[in-house]
Amino acid sequence: MKQIFTLLFCFCIFSNSFSQTQKPQLHGKHWMAITGKPLGATAGATTFAKGGNAVDAACAMLGAVCTMWDVLSWGGETQALIYNPNTGKVIAINAMGYAPTDATPEFFKEKDMNYPPEFGPLAATTPGTPGGLMTMLAEYGTMSLAEVLAPAMEMAKGYPIEAQAANSIEAQKNRIKDWPYSKKVFLPHLGEEREAPYPGEVFVQEDLYQTLSKLVETEKEALAAGKSRKEAIYAAYERFYKGDIAKEIVRGTREQGGLFTEQDLANWKVKIEEPLSVNYKGIDVYKLQEWTQGPALLQSLNILENFDLKSMGYNSANYINTVYQAMSLAFSDRDFYYGDPDFGPKSPMNGLLSKAYAKERAKLITENNDPKIGPGDPYPFQGESNPFMNLLKTRNDVLAYDRPELPIQGLDDPFLEHFLKGTTTIQAADEEGWVVSITPSGGWIPAVIAGNTGVGLSQRMQSFVLDEKLNPFNVLEPNKRPRVTLTPSMALKDGKPFLSFAVQGGDTQDQDLLQMFLNIVEFDMTVQEAAEAANIHSYQMQSSFGAHESKPGSITLNTEVPSWVRNNLKKRGYKMDFQNRTSGPLNAIWFDWKHGTFWGGSSNHGEDYGIAW
Template structure:
């Protein structure tokens, strides 16, 4: 069965050589390579590099990363260039979205987190949205936007940890904004969303250059391969570069000059244009909202799984859920269960149910009270308590959040809400023009959609993992800035019974799905990995990690593996629905395994491909080289040297 998971590719390397290389890397990770996984071929080859590796969601963006390395930049410079170009290409994100990153700094030996998620604007309260007949904040438009985070995240990462100038790093993005041949898939995506896009004058002007309101049959979006021009965005990027140049001319340092560009975006003429244009279309932004927002350089959270330290950002994203799952799974004999056996899938599913139930109730903005119980959530003793709840024979469709507070010496302040909590939140129903908007995505699309992923590493020890998002099409573009704003407001809730930590409030971050990942062994980085895909992200990353660590797959095999997908957790988008017991599998899973899962209480849907577009870099500790992988789903692409 495993042999059919991967499609063959032609490699000049003898099979025995490839096998030995995989075994050597697995030994470096502290795990045993298993022969069935080692024997598998893949649609794409593993990328090998000695000096650097760059992987992301688009070939053009990976090329931008390679350009930075060629200029003498480090992995942070390359990652920032890839971030800028993917935003310019609208690779399920735009420049007004949000950026989440982990960076291994070889100068300190530490992993740091970058929190560049925007906050809710002034006036964004539960009462405001309820008065408009909404059950959750809207999915798109000016009221869906949190403050722009990606420009600030890019500039802070570059100023603090990069080597190159902002002008050098933004050069590929500026060239693309001047005009690049848009991909057919993206051009068709714009055309499908034309009715939503046409609501906003500047989005209509940029995305729909061929719109003829007298001829509804005529295509409004660019054709695939047509030069897609974003001259307003180009002008904004030039303003940032000009601010840097003026600061350098005045004798400022490289770092100070990049922060001068940051000031212009958040407190200067760019901010004024974004605010004025957003408010004109009914949004809530104020100039103070942008001026007061800041990027946080923070300490990530981690757990140790069989000698490997796995790092995630904390509760403002869903990343700790994967760490909770690893804590639950650690004592179990996963390899003995057999890869993708019914027992293994059931164990994963039940573990994820418990971890994601905690996510749905306890995760929120750690910079905004009340404080999330992260110490208790990541306690190994708490994991043991949760593990004991797993029924080895039957799916638990009623899996609930636990109580982690005793495991950090505290008392739960939300006991009553916890008792009343339901795995299925209140349904959101449209009730006319003041209620929910026409959905930009159906629920299945919303569950898996969103973002790109970026990995970069270099021989000096800089390693970067980024999962940026927000401002995807259909994006509201804020006036002449050319900046497409985020849609992350929809991830808030309005009812504390759903999650008392994630109720919308001015200045607060919504709990997002975005989740870069990094692994270290004996204090040295061995892997950077992340994935696009909304609520499925930490499901896919958990399975990818176990594919490598437990089943000995190389990075490309693990990236291409067809994962299973659970829909039991609450969606972070749209109507926030939950579908307990629903399980997506592929046809590679044998009928007898599917039948066994159905007998255990699962609603098994067989799909052609589960959505798991992983990008990853492994660092070979023996050779000091890089092995990079990119999923064969979509346009994920890497370059190494």
């Protein structure tokens, strides 16, 4: 523990070389661990201190934040980008669960639903995070599953719960009571005035501890039988998805009205994929494939490359108007063309990411915002004809922005609650060159817990659409992955890591990540300055949650934006609201190759935290 206290002390030292920030610039030489909660970062630090690499530490942080219910749980989903220094390549991890076999548009329409529900057992895709963690560890880590899960298991036996999670449980207790296994775990004071744990109370999750213990036991038995480290971890993977753990997950889910079958869990696999990328002014930026919203950031960069952003000035009216409309163009394509590439039709990604298509889209940016900006036609830019022109022409008839316009009311606005659905992020890097960026999510409070496993189920089914007029690529099908907002990011310059970055916040994620990247590349901010900078948020794209609404022309600005900028934007057709902190909960690592060190940034927006050595 003495070593950890030393590390925490080192974290609290401010850098005086640059402008002051509300959080200190984080510096490290050997390793860096950043995530959504201080205890989660400590799990990463202890793993590094025991000799683990960045993948080991990232997996330890993932296990810890799942156990802490940091807006996710063990039954959620995990998305990651990993830089492998041995190959010089960026690897994509797709650990997104898929829809149950019996989940069809007709099933939900018969229940008079326009979309799959936000909560409950029918909102759940198959668990992805356990498989994602074990795959990353087996393929690219160095430690055993027992070593990496040790912090999470200790926490499952009992840890002092943070106020954010405890108060969220109390606020959602009436819904939690609908699900017997959730009630058992979340409400230790059932019948009292406060039924949730108190902040700082030791929160015990015995069922989850037993589930994690079974994974570690399986690994131990496999090692004793002569299996390799990798084989032993995959033996634990098999037990989760095909053994007694899977059986209990399915039993408990179906008892509560869910649709999982044992075959659904057994057939689901983690995918190791090639990421997508574009080059922006000599920097290669990597995102996950179009089953996420990540390519929208790449499209935005391609569009913005046609403008001299630096000369406009940071957060000038011209800059804000240009970035807003570039995002509107890219996200309107996201809303219509993105979906699971394993299912037809195949998204036209070559056209969407082409520089020529971006140049044509950039011509649509005008002095005034256009609330009717819609998807373009990328097919000619990959030598094909668009098979969905008829849907494009009728799409406006079913879009939310044709409904009566309502202003943003503030943070308690139900629309914003949906649009800003949170998750957490994980950033890790080590002196050997491994870099990890993860945006895990799913199973947030209130979560349905699957039987006696302690595993909270995902709510990601709500990101599907049931009508092809909205998006023919993201219509619900059995065993299909929904198009999600989760979107880790990584950038390389001259073939070496330049920036690893991620943020929580639903449909605002790639908005914040785009602006952070531009803050560093165009405006020479340090990574901590960029993490705290005054971003804008647009609501012109469709929400990926709830009723999938949009509010064209609505924009959130920082309260420090001057009056002349506000007045100029009002004349351009924007409807503004203001917040004190608009960076989003950004976490990032910037690589200082001149000095051979890491610079870490963790925004002042939430409880995100980093430790370095």
